[in-house]
Each structure stands twice: as C-alpha cells, then as structure tokens.
Amino acid sequence: MTEVWTTPCSPAPVDAVVALPGSKSLTARALVVAALADGPSRLVRPLHARDTDLMVAALRALGVGITADGEDLLVVPGVLRGPATVDAGLAGTVLRFLPPVAALATGPVHLDGDPRLRDRPNAGLIEGLRACGVQVEDGGRGRAPFTVHGTGSVAGGVVTVDASESSQVVSGLLLAAARFERGIDLTVAGAMPSLPHVEMTVATLTEHGVAVAETAGGWQVAPGPIAALDRVVEPDLSNAAPFLAAALVTGGRVTVRDWPRRTTQPGAHLEQLLPRMGATVERTADGLQVRGTGALHGVTADLGEIGELTPVLAALCALADGPSRLTGVAHLRGHETDRLQALDEVLTAVGAQVRQLPDGLEITPGPRRAAQLESYADHRMVHAAAVLGLAIEGVRVADPGAVAKTMPDFTDRWAALLTDPAGVTR
Numbered sequence: 040m041t042e043v044w045t046t047p048c049s050p051a052p053v054d055a056v057v058a059l060p061g062s063k064s065l066t067a068r069a070l071v072v073a074a075l076a077d078g079p080s081r082l083v084r085p086l087h088a089r090d091t092d093l094m095v096a097a098l099r100a101l102g103v104g105i106t107a108d109g110e111d112l113l114v115v116p117g118v119l120r121g122p123a124t125v126d127a128g129l130a131g132t133v134l135r136f137l138p139p140v141a142a143l144a145t146g147p148v149h150l151d152g153d154p155r156l157r158d159r160p161n162a163g164l165i166e167g168l169r170a171c172g173v174q175v176e177d178g179g180r181g182r183a184p185f186t187v188h189g190t191g192s193v194a195g196g197v198v199t200v201d202a203s204e205s206s207q208v209v210s211g212l213l214l215a216a217a218r219f220e221r222g223i224d225l226t227v228a229g230a231m232p233s234l235p236h237v238e239m240t241v242a243t244l245t246e247h248g249v250a251v252a253e254t255a256g257g258w259q260v261a262p263g264p265i266a267a268l269d270r271v272v273e274p275d276l277s278n279a280a281p282f283l284a285a286a287l288v289t290g291g292r293v294t295v296r297d298w299p300r301r302t303t304q305p306g307a308h309l310e311q312l313l314p315r316m317g318a319t320v321e322r323t324a325d326g327l328q329v330r331g332t333g334a335l336h337g338v339t340a341d342l343g344e345i346g347e348l349t350p351v352l353a354a355l356c357a358l359a360d361g362p363s364r365l366t367g368v369a370h371l372r373g374h375e376t377d378r379l380q381a382l383d384e385v386l387t388a389v390g391a392q393v394r395q396l397p398d399g400l401e402i403t404p405g406p407r408r409a410a411q412l413e414s415y416a417d418h419r420m421v422h423a424a425a426v427l428g429l430a431i432e433g434v435r436v437a438d439p440g441a442v443a444k445t446m447p448d449f450t451d452r453w454a455a456l457l458t459d460p461a462g463v464t465r
C-alpha cells in the first residue's frame with residue numbers, strides 16, 4: 040500500500056537550530072577521489088543515504104576497500120577490477136562519476152539503476168569517455184544501461200564534451216583524469232548548468248594535490264598521483280533549503296549549524312536569495328540564521344547555477360505576495376523527475392497559477408487549497424511539499440520515502456523542527 044505523509048502545518052513561528060547531515064555532492068567526490076588516491080583516506084561526517092551508499096557499493100564492486108568506523112568511512116584504494124555490476128539507483132553522481140573510474144578497471148563494468156535512471160541523459164559522458172579512448176556499449180541510447188569495457192588504463196587527452204544536460208559529465212571526467220595516461224584537456228561545448236558543482240570538483244582535486252587549470256574553454260587535469268587525504272564533510276546546504284524556508288513561511292527563525300565560512304556548495308546562494316524574498320540572514324556563532332519578517336516576496340531569478348534549489352524556492356514562490364519567474368533550469372527536466380512538469384502539477388494542485396517556460400517556471404500565487412501530492416520519487420519534491428504544507432493545512436504526499444536519496448530521516452527532522460527545536464540534531 041502506498042504510504043501517505045500528512046505534512047505538518049505550523050500556525051506558530053518556528054524557532055530552531057538545525058544540524059544537517061553531510062553534503063551528498065561533497066561525499067560523492069570525496070569517495071571517488073579517495074578511491075583513486077595513493078593511500079588510505081578518512082571521511083569524517085560523510086553523508087549516509089541512498090545515493091552515497093550506492094557510491095560506496097559501486098566502488099567496493101570495483102575492488103576499493105571501504106569500511107565504516109563509527110560514522111566515518113575509511114577508503115583504501117585497491118587494484119580496480121571487473122567484471123562488475125553497478126546499481127546507480129537514481130543517483131546522477133553514480134551515473135556520471137563512476138563510469139570514468141570503471142574505465143580504469145581491468146574488465147567490463149555494467150551500470151543500470153531505477154527505471155527513471157534510464158531516462159536521465161548521459162550521451163555527453165559516454166561520448167566523452169569514447170573520446171578518451173574507452174569502449175562503451177550503450178546500444179546507441181546514450182543512457183543507462185551501458186557497459187564500460189575497462190582495460191586497466193585510459194588514454195585521455197584532448198576531449199570536447201556536451202555538458203548542456205548536466206555538469207556532472209564534466210565533474211565525472213575531471214575526477215578520474217589524473218589517472219588517465221595523458222590526463223585531460225577538456226573543452227565544454229554548449230551552455231553548462233551548475234558551475235559551482237564543477238568548481239567543487241576542481242577544489243576537491245586541488246585539495247588532493249592534483250594539478251587542475253582552468254582554460255578558455257574548460258579545464259585541464261595533469262596526469263599524476265592523487266594524494267590521500269582525511270577530510271571533514273560540510274553539511275548539505277541544499278538540504279538546508281527547506282529548513283531555512285520554514286523561517287520565511289512561518290515568520291520564525293532557523294539556524295543551520297556549522298554553515299561553512301567559504302564553500303563551493305550551491306546552497307551558499309541562499310544567503311543572498313532569501314533576503315530578496317523577505318528574510319533577514321545573519322551569520323551567528325552557531326551558523327547561518329534566517330529570520331522570517333512576515334513578508335514573503337516573489338522573485339525573478341536565473342537559477343542555472345543552483346538548479347537543485349529550484350523545488351524549494353518554487354514552493355516559496357507559490358506562497359509569496361506576488362508573482363515569480365524562475366529561469367535557466369531547462370536541465371531540470373532530466374533530474375530525478377521532470378521537475379518543471381512536477382512543480383507545475385504540484386503548485387497548481389495547491390492553488391497557484393503556473394506557466395512552464397522552456398527553461399523555467401512563472402508562478403503566480405492563488406487561493407490556497409489542500410491537496411494530495413506525488414513525490415515523483417524525488418527527494419526535493421517532498422521537501423517542496425513540506426514547505427507548502429507549513430502554510431496550507433492538509434497537504435499530503437504519497438511515497439515520502441523518496442527522501443532516502445539524501446536525507447532518510449527528513450520527515451522526523453521536519454516534525455522535530457516544529458515540536459522540539461532542541462531535538463533537531465545530527
């Protein structure tokens with residue numbers, strides 16, 4: 040039977056300090072680079088959720104030693120080997136970061152995942168791997184399932200990729216490139232979304248001693264060893280979005296603990312975006328504090344660099360005092376679900392008027408009404424529904440378990456936000 044979550048409605052302002060689990064994107068990168076390094080690495084406070092569990096399982100299947108030490112993960116590189124089968128679930132990070140690692144293995148590696156994974160675009164990565172000299176069998180689909188025929192080495196060199204559908208194509212190739220014979224001299228064709236995520240990749244590699252340089256058209260990675268590194272993973276600032284949004288919706292106050300002073304995470308943009316919607320934002324000794332002022336304004340914003348924040352921001356727009364226009368996010372049609380279509384359906388169901396643009400949404404708030412919404416197997420659609428439910432009594436979500444992708448205990452944390460401010464801990 041389908042589980043249905045009735046999201047809690049908050050008549051009172053929330054007031055909470057929230058500690059959030061580690062970043063999905065940073066954990067995925069740390070695992071991959073540690074797996075290719077010259078010795079063992081420790082990850083402190085990594086994310087433990089479906090996407091990162093799948094990455095751990097995939098790397099183990101290739102011969103990497105990964106063990107838990109309490110909450111930490113210890114990564115011990117080994118000889119990468121096939122044959123192996125990888126379940127990427129619905130994780131874009133596994134879909135795009137694992138194949139370049141598989142290309143370094145000695146044998147075929149077959150990758151598949153959830154039914155929706157087979158719809159997620161991946162021609163850019165597959166063509167990029169082929170340009171690096173790797174044989175990939177994909178039946179001409181440019182998507183999963185496919186088999187990477189690893190031979191133990193990858194030529195690399197001068198490569199042009201189409202990253203218009205996902206920045207992860209670029210990140211995936213860069214992450215493994217120091218282990219390619221010639222490294223990589225990567226030119227990005229077409230407009231690439233999510234630039235901060237590539238900057239995160241470059242920063243991760245640099246921290247591991249890899250020589251990465253930005254060029255006129257992309258990035259170069261020199262061939263060479265990858266230094267092992269122990270690191271503390273930052274909290275996930277994209278998953279902070281619904282919690283911070285709760286302050287705006289209820290006119291309350293939410294602090295996210297351990298907010299990094301400097302970061303490549305796209306969630307950092309919330310510090311500038313939320314004030315445009317009516318919040319006040321302040322860095323306190325605890326972290327980043329967002330206060331609702333009672334006002335919630337619509338916004339016109341290009342979200343091309345921070346696409347994964349769109350569902351929660353769109354939910355805020357539906358509760359605002361005026362219309363919004365969110366653009367730059369055509370690539371969201373290839374995310375966990377077609378997020379522009381899903382947001383259109385969800386926001387319309389609760390009373391907003393929505394117009395889909397080729398690359399975004401126009402949202403005009405309307406008389407609010409209760410509705411049962413779908414999760415679309417998308418963690419961020421559940422977050423968006425939770426934000427709507429704070430202001431609209433009777434919002435329900437079918438299959439809220441989609442949150443397992445990056446925050447398995449999201450619904451408990453959300454309940455604690457309203458009832459037990461001190462209890463919302465890591």
Ligand SMILES: O=C(O)C1=C[C@@H](OP(=O)(O)O)[C@@H](O)[C@H](O)C1
Nearest residue numbers: 064205206207232233236346347
């Ligand atoms: O590299 C990463 O960790 C990510 C890059 C972005 O992908 P796209 O460029 O496909 O949007 C982002 O949306 C995704 O959630 C995580």
Ligand SMILES: C=C(OP(=O)(O)O)C(=O)O
Nearest residue numbers: 129130131132347374375
């Ligand atoms: C797009 C997302 O995930 P993925 O890494 O699967 O692409 C996301 O988390 O918003």
